Amino acid sequence: MKLYHGTNADIGAIDLNRGLRYKDFGRGFYATPDRKTAIRMAQKKARLFGGTATLITYEFNDLALSSDLKIKRFPEKASAEWFLFIDANRDRKHTIPVHDYDIVIGPIANDGVVLQLTNYREGIYSPEQAAKLLQDKYLDQQYCFGTEKALRHLHKLTVETI
Secondary structure, eight states, X not given: OEEEEEESSOOSXXXXXXXXXXXXXXXXXXXXXXXXXXXXXXXXXXXXXXXXXXXXXXXXXXXXXXXXXXXXXXXXSOOHHHHHHHHHHHOTTOOSOXXXXXXXXXXXXXXXXXXXXXXXXXXXXXXXXHHHHHTTSOOXXXXXXXXXXXXXXXXXXXXXXX
């Protein structure tokens, strides 16, 4: 399966320590099966941080999903469990990782999700209510590789300037 990573410069070796801690699924290397989503991310990163919008294509060995890796796969639609998982990973009160999965697969939390996270934290909605409000939204999918063991199943194919 092809996965794409949008960034603002080519990446030699993936360094998990460079990843930000408070992302949707925690610190890790993020990729998406949707090329257009990765291109948007590359353009956004280049606009925000400089550099050149760059699309890196990887081959992910699907057999890894049935290997000894610890994998968490969320449904493609928003769910209360996914919502709470993102909330926990983005909560800056946590100084240690909130999970030990090698790979986490699920929807990307876009701006609509951020709004509902705020509403949840302010007590306006329950996790179930917030997830229900997001059910009709298409949320692009992402793969978060959180360990070196998981990264062994990811192989760089091409690098394109966008």
